[in-house]
Amino acid sequence: MKMTLTSLAVGLLLAGPAVYAQGPRNEPVQPIPAAEVSDAAMAELGKKLFFDPRLSRSGFISCNSCHNLSMGGTDNLKTSIGHNWQQGPINSPTVLNSSLNLAQFWDGRAADLKEQAGGPIANPGEMAFTHELAIGVLQSIPGYVSEFETVFGQSELDIDMVTDAIAAFEETLVTPDSPFDQWLKGDDNALSAQALAGYQLFKQSGCVACHNGPNLGGTSFQKMGVVEPYQSDSDAIGRAAVTGKDADRFTFKVPTLRNVELTYPYFHDGEAATLEEAVDIMGRLQLGRVYSNQEVSQIVAFLKSLTGEQPRFELPILPPSTNQTPAPEPFG
Amino acid sequence: MKMTLTSLAVGLLLAGPAVYAQGPRNEPVQPIPAAEVSDAAMAELGKKLFFDPRLSRSGFISCNSCHNLSMGGTDNLKTSIGHNWQQGPINSPTVLNSSLNLAQFWDGRAADLKEQAGGPIANPGEMAFTHELAIGVLQSIPGYVSEFETVFGQSELDIDMVTDAIAAFEETLVTPDSPFDQWLKGDDNALSAQALAGYQLFKQSGCVACHNGPNLGGTSFQKMGVVEPYQSDSDAIGRAAVTGKDADRFTFKVPTLRNVELTYPYFHDGEAATLEEAVDIMGRLQLGRVYSNQEVSQIVAFLKSLTGEQPRFELPILPPSTNQTPAPEPFG
Structure with missing residues (x-):
């Protein structure tokens, strides 16, 4: 029995978090940390x-x-x-x-x-x-x-x-362990050659200047339409609504690219239906660069590697209302 | 070790389904069977x-x-x-x-x-x-x-x-093991005296004529407003819309009373906000009986004993749409 337990313990150690010879890579994007639930x-x-x-x-x-x-x-x-x-x-x-x-x-x-x-x-x-x-x-x-x-x-x-x-x-709703995070942690096999080429292009062509940090975004406010103005029917004026400054018109929080395959459609007005469209528009408006179809495909392959483990939990059962609970007014 | 395992097995047996001396009761209501998942x-x-x-x-x-x-x-x-x-x-x-x-x-x-x-x-x-x-x-x-x-x-x-x-x-969404079902299976302590009095009154005064079977309802179509007509702004004419028969006007499927504490408001038009109101109206309109406040309280205590184990499962994660998926048209 003792031997079995020892074998079991060894098995558990072997199945633990993978440790790679090269260790975490030094990149402008960091893996999503697992949720720390304090309460x-x-x-x-x-x-x-x-x-x-x-x-x-x-x-x-x-x-x-x-x-x-x-x-x-x-x-x-x-x-x-x-x-x-x-x-x-x-x-x-x-x-x-x-x-x-x-x-x-x-x-x-x-x-x-x-x-x-x-x-x-x-x-x-x-x-x-x-x-x-x-x-x-x-x-x-x-x-x-x-x-x-x-x-x-x-x-x-x-x-x-x-x-x-x-x-x-x-705060518990984090999505660790995407293929890209596995690659960041040192697993060379976690990304396809196309996704890796997409990440290199994402860095080299300047996307990462705004989409960086563990969330690939969410670290700054930036103008939507740097090189060319963004055409939109949306009334949203962005950060200017908060600061009152004209310079902040059409400045928005840079959105995260985590799970971007799941969060369609894109942009603050939702007008980009596909990742290909979003990448193309971002390249032209923010970077003054027209990506080839092949380059767009590479960046999209990289973006799809950002889909992490979705939060898994039991659907909550809600406590019922009582005779004292004010009734909702859906049509009032 | 063998002894520990044996103790464990005995413990599991003791924790299994309770078997009562008197066995299942012979009542016009039967316990909800657990879901049988065939696929x-x-x-x-x-x-x-x-x-x-x-x-x-x-x-x-x-x-x-x-x-x-x-x-x-x-x-x-x-x-x-x-x-x-x-x-x-x-x-x-x-x-x-x-x-x-x-x-x-x-x-x-x-x-x-x-x-x-x-x-x-x-x-x-x-x-x-x-x-x-x-x-x-x-x-x-x-x-x-x-x-x-x-x-x-x-x-x-x-x-x-x-x-x-x-x-x-x-078909998996069944709610077994309510206090009333535990009582039906023979557990004398599962119901309060008030709830038990409510069940006796529920049977004696005729509610059970329609609200019977394992679902306490759902076994027949009945007219809403037998003794007195039901006053409602609702356009619903009930079963007559299916059969075309005048005799079926305001005839509805008898609703289940299972989990009725959770399924407020009540009746086909949702006009009864509380169980007390629903019991009072049912007594007068269906049975020609005016329940006293105490009787209403007893029946409501019984009705609240019908709340079973709610289905527990993980919130499903849905597969994402693709570039080929037609976009929804919320405002189109």
Whole structure:
């Protein structure tokens, strides 16, 4: 028996994380770190809230409606559908790996995930509720009250507790171990020759100047349309809406390229339907470079190597409303 | 070591299903049987389809939108929200245990789950798509095509395969082991005295005449408003829409009472907000009986004992669309 146990232990060691002779590569992109869950109970509560449409006026729209975790943390629509089927002004960015961004929203108007989480709840074009009404709903649900009490030590709910919990859940939504990350960690066989050529071109032609760091983006605000102006019907003016500076017009947070194969369509207006189209437009507008079809294919092969392990978890079961819970008003 | 294993085996036996001296009770309600999954791969595929909003014209509405498995398999709205925020004509019935019903939809117009599953996809007021367009979308997604090929042995998709798979998933959505079922199986301690009094009253006063069988309903069509007519703004005429018979006006499939604590609001028009209200109205309109407050409380305590184990599973990750996938048209 002792021998069997020893064999087992050796087997487990052999199956552990691969260690490569050359070690991690020195690149302008770093592997996505695995999620560090500092408060599992808070993240579990946040998961329920993330999936709960009762945070919206209609009782129909949850965080997951537009940041669908079955679909790369997006809705895969050009722009999102809000309360009463309002057409949103902007493409819904992925929630995956969003904790790695320097700020939240395309214009960076929220400093962090906690600040972001309160936005859509109270936005008349999105969930169309108020923080007060949302708290009133949650406070009426004993299943929530007891869980908030366990996590926060108090049974009087407020919006800070709600957004703390949602942010704690969102911090778990990282996607490690993409083929590209395996390559970054030293596995020469993790990338195809075409994807590797695409990465070299991505670096050499300047994409990496903005799409860098572990999230391949999310580290700066940049103008959309550097060499040529970007033509769009979108009203979004980007960072200027936050700073009030004319120089910031059409300046947006550089989006992450992680899982970009899953987060179509592309750009803040969602007007690029395919990766090929997005790469072509980015090359011309941002870098003044027309990529050949072969070069576009190489970069797209690289981009597809950025799809990591998607967060896997049980669909949460939500605590039921009670006779005291205000009814949703989908058509009111 | 051998002794430890033996102790373990005894422990497992002791932790197995409880066997009570008196055995199963002879009642007009039977326990929910555990799901028998005949084809796990088909049910897995069906789960993905159930959660996939690309089966709708907008790319926003999935089966789970109105039969939300986080919320008792319903949307907890009076009537549902369809494409372009259309107000649905009827309350969304729970998908939980729906395989136990004699037919599907309130008016029973679908014979089974497979026939039901095709309905909302093509209903202009719900998902507003067509079966042909839905198949076109799925056929363009290699992740789906290979999974259909594994399950059905062919890579040419059709709507029959889609609805077979969705029905196979829905057949797994049963909720065994409610407190009432534990009592039915012989556990005298599973029900409170109040809930037991409620069940006795439920039987004696006639509720069980319609709400019987393992699903406490779903075994017959009955008129809503037997003793007094039911007052409603709803246009739904019930079974008459299927049979064309005047005698079937306002005749509906008797809804299941399983998990009724989770499936608020109640009736085909969703106009009863609470269980107390629903019990009171049912007593007066169907039985000509005015329950006292105490009696209502007893029946409600019994109804709350019908909440079973909710289906627990991992949120499915959907295969991504490709450049060939037709784009959704949320605002078109």
